[in-house]
Amino acid sequence: MASDQTRSAILAAAERLYADRGFGDVTLRDIVAEANVNLAAVNYHFGSKDELIAELFVTRSIQTNRERLNELKAAEERGGGRATIEDIIRALVGPPLRGCLGPDREGSTAARFMIRASIESVPPIRRIKNREVDHLRKFAAAMRRAMPGRDDTELYWGLHFALAMAHHTIREKERLLRLSEGKCDLDDVRAIIDRVVSVTVMALTAGEVPASKPARPAFVQGRLTRQDL
Amino acid sequence: MASDQTRSAILAAAERLYADRGFGDVTLRDIVAEANVNLAAVNYHFGSKDELIAELFVTRSIQTNRERLNELKAAEERGGGRATIEDIIRALVGPPLRGCLGPDREGSTAARFMIRASIESVPPIRRIKNREVDHLRKFAAAMRRAMPGRDDTELYWGLHFALAMAHHTIREKERLLRLSEGKCDLDDVRAIIDRVVSVTVMALTAGEVPASKPARPAFVQGRLTRQDL
DNA sequence: GATAGTTTCATACAAATGTTTGAAATGCAA
DNA sequence: TTGCATTTCAAACATTTGTATGAAACTATC
Structure with missing residues (x-):
């Protein structure tokens, strides 16, 4: 299999699983199973889980x-x-x-x-x-x-x-x-x-x-009443 | 040691460690070390890490x-x-x-x-x-x-x-x-x-x-210009 | 001070996890 | 085909982790 296909398969599978189940619940083994590639492929192509x-x-x-x-x-x-x-x-x-x-x-x-x-x-x-x-x-x-x-x-x-x-x-x-x-x-x-x-x-x-009076934001001075709007 | 003291020590140590290092980096062993209590005390007093x-x-x-x-x-x-x-x-x-x-x-x-x-x-x-x-x-x-x-x-x-x-x-x-x-x-x-x-x-x-015209929020209708304010 | 209930402790368990290894397979150029 | 580099694979590694166990220590009540 071309090198890039494995890489892409891992990326796609990982994104889908993380999207569905969150980062905490997804392991590398889940990802490689979903991508149909070998466990070691992740570290080979990305270096580590975090880099993926x-x-x-x-x-x-x-x-x-x-x-x-x-x-x-x-x-x-x-x-x-x-x-x-x-x-x-x-x-x-x-x-x-x-x-x-x-x-x-x-x-x-x-x-x-x-x-x-x-x-x-x-x-x-x-x-x-x-x-x-x-x-x-x-x-x-x-x-x-x-x-x-x-x-x-x-x-x-x-x-x-x-x-x-x-x-x-x-x-x-x-x-x-x-x-x-x-x-x-x-x-x-x-x-x-x-x-x-x-x-x-x-x-x-x-x-x-407009320009004459100095710009003084009303809302940092204190409470705002309806009239101020 | 009174039961409550251990409980409180665990709570205090856990809160401090989680505050400082986050949930991902703190293990039960870190917590009990900080609290000077036994590892099993957490499960005894709280049932599980998540309940703590x-x-x-x-x-x-x-x-x-x-x-x-x-x-x-x-x-x-x-x-x-x-x-x-x-x-x-x-x-x-x-x-x-x-x-x-x-x-x-x-x-x-x-x-x-x-x-x-x-x-x-x-x-x-x-x-x-x-x-x-x-x-x-x-x-x-x-x-x-x-x-x-x-x-x-x-x-x-x-x-x-x-x-x-x-x-x-x-x-x-x-x-x-x-x-x-x-x-x-x-x-x-x-x-x-x-x-x-x-x-x-x-x-x-x-x-x-005020009351007469129907309330129609300007900002959901489209872009807002300075005059609208 | 004997007894029952509670709490502590050292230790073991069991499972999960990211990473590494070394060989096998594959691809590719000469 | 040969030779070299890249990629894949199964298996093992090395930790880490939360949890469970069973005995020991402690406490309070009678």
């Missing part, structure tokens, strides 16, 4: 990050070099949400694998996630260009909350479905993205004033 | 949930039976945020343990978290009373996003610190709670109109 998991995760991560940067670039070109804050957030949360949610993605192994990786947290995946900060800096920079007057701290909190809502929706979709008794439609990805984007934009622009 | 972890987690969970309900009750009494939406969200996110963040909590084993439990995800903890839905329903009910006209779906999304921001801040505080190069102050818990509450209230009240 890492390769699975980086592949999907790179995919998401590339989509994010493509969307960001497209938005910047539309705006003549400067994207709107809304489009920046959309480029940030759209790809992972589209990648993990939606009715067509239900059966997608890749989607289920990434949801798993978001819920459980194994060392090789943690290591890769830690490198994500560099990627996020590009979005922070774009946000800074989109909202020049805004305090950096506010931008970071906005970026952070956007990711919070996106990731938490992916990770806790079952619970939200159960809590809302099915009322929250988790298949309408477009609407979810709109929701996350609009809340984030609201948070980022709250308290912002 | 479960007991640790439920203890802290019950604590948080009680604080939440106390705050909710206090807010409802202040408002004559009906709490404001702001106070409800505050009661929801305040306790876990205060429990896990802040300079004084830095050395707290309980805080570090709960952060760990939020990052990693082991079966016994997952089982307990699944029961949390019943607890959250009480807050959904309170929100419904606070915003009678609002569509239920909107309330659930608001509740969901509030938890998203709170939990994600707890779980990713290191990353936010690194991304913002220390600009985001994660020790100022009061300000963080204010932030989460105000963003949530904004999300929940956006598009809401």
Whole structure:
């Protein structure tokens, strides 16, 4: 058998099993049985179990990050070099949400694998996630260009909350479905993205004033009353 | 040695080790060594390793949930039976945020343990978290009373996003610190709670109109422009 | 202080797991 | 075909792990 076929078979089997049963419950023996290859093949082709998991995760991560940067670039070109804050957030949360949610993605192994990786947290995946900060800096920079007057701290909190809502929706979709008794439609990805984007934009622009008065975010000063909105 | 002393020693040692090194890296042998008790003591007093972890987690969970309900009750009494939406969200996110963040909590084993439990995800903890839905329903009910006209779906999304921001801040505080190069102050818990509450209230009240026009949330209809705010 | 119930202890068990090994098979170029 | 490198394979290795056992030590009650 060609070397690459064994490699691919292992990758496919591993992704499927991890997606279905989680990292804790799947052993190398499960994977090689599913892939119909020899036990030693994993260490021969990947070096170790952790490197296999890492390769699975980086592949999907790179995919998401590339989509994010493509969307960001497209938005910047539309705006003549400067994207709107809304489009920046959309480029940030759209790809992972589209990648993990939606009715067509239900059966997608890749989607289920990434949801798993978001819920459980194994060392090789943690290591890769830690490198994500560099990627996020590009979005922070774009946000800074989109909202020049805004305090950096506010931008970071906005970026952070956007990711919070996106990731938490992916990770806790079952619970939200159960809590809302099915009322929250988790298949309408477009609407979810709109929701996350609009809340984030609201948070980022709250308290912002045209130009005269100094920008002083209302929500860090204390409690907020209806009149403030 | 009195029976309870061994039990407590195991609980304390386990919480400390899990807090420091995570669930994946700590074995029963590590725990009993730290607690200076015999290996068999764990199974004698707790039945199994999973039941030990479960007991640790439920203890802290019950604590948080009680604080939440106390705050909710206090807010409802202040408002004559009906709490404001702001106070409800505050009661929801305040306790876990205060429990896990802040300079004084830095050395707290309980805080570090709960952060760990939020990052990693082991079966016994997952089982307990699944029961949390019943607890959250009480807050959904309170929100419904606070915003009678609002569509239920909107309330659930608001509740969901509030938890998203709170939990994600707890779980990713290191990353936010690194991304913002220390600009985001994660020790100022009061300000963080204010932030989460105000963003949530904004999300929940956006598009809401005094009474005449039908409430139609702007952010589910499509992109949001500055004028909409 | 004898007895019954509880707790501790050293040790063994049994199973699972990632990894390694060395030979056999296969592929491929000269 | 020969020879060399790559790949596959069965088997074994070496730990690690949670759990169980049965005797010993301890405690409290009568």
